Amino acid sequence: MEEYNVYSMIGEEGFERLIAAFYKQIPQDEILGPMYTGRKLADAEQRLRDFLVVRFGGPARYLEQRGHPRLRMRHNPFPIDQTARDRWIQLMHNPFQKAQLPADAEEPLRSFFASTSTFLINRGEQQ
Ligand code: HEM
Structure with missing residues (x-):
């Protein structure tokens, strides 16, 4: 599955550029x-980056430091409605433009962000 090759395509550096550009806007x-x-x-930037690194085939730093992601539980304190979800996705557009990742890497990342943010x-x- 191409998803698991994203880390080998873009490396630490690719995730770093993408997520740094995202957090700059926060x-x-x-x-x-x-x-x-x-x-x-x-x-926060490091947690998201390390999570994506392990999710997309890289080293397991996130799991060592944070354990099981439990993303729904960990996001529960934050009021995430459809509008907040859409904003998160919207804020990812510029970073993708800037980072210029190969399409084979960008596509699975975008698709993962779309489904995870809805989840x-x-x-x-919707509740
Ligand atoms: C839908 C809109 C979202 C909002 C409003 C949101 C907001 C937040 C906030 C406020 C935090 C706490 C920052 C911190 O770690 O100190 C956080 C943590 C985190 N978020 Fe999100 N997030 C969203 C979507 C996502 C998505 C789509 C992902 C994964 C692709 C994600 C992955 C994470 C991770 C890995 C953490 C750190 C969890 C931990 O180890 O404590 N978030 N998020």
């Missing part, structure tokens, strides 16, 4: 920014 965002109040953005909706009509 503080100014009026929907997502407030959810990070009081958190160290650099640490994380925990407020609003």
Whole structure:
């Protein structure tokens, strides 16, 4: 499955560029920014990056440091409705433009983000 080759295609560096560009936009965002109040953005950035690294075939640092991801549980404190979910996806557009990853890497990442972000909706009509 091509998904498991993403790490070998883009390496640490590819994930780093993508996720750094994503997190740069967070503080100014009026929907997502407030959810990070009081958190160290650099640490949050590292958690998302390490999670993606292991999910897409790289080293298991995330699992060593954080254990099982339990993403729905860990997102429960944050009010994720359809609008917040759509904003998260929208904020990923620029980073993809900037990072210029090979299409074979970008496609499985985008598809994973789309489904995972929907799965994380925990407020609003869909509940
Ligand atoms: C749908 C909109 C989303 C919102 C509003 C959101 C928000 C947040 C917030 C506020 C945190 C805490 C930051 C921290 O770690 O200190 C977090 C953590 C995290 N998010 Fe999201 N997130 C969203 C979607 C996603 C998606 C799609 C993924 C995976 C592709 C993801 C993966 C993670 C991971 C791995 C962590 C760290 C979990 C941990 O080890 O504690 N999130 N998210």
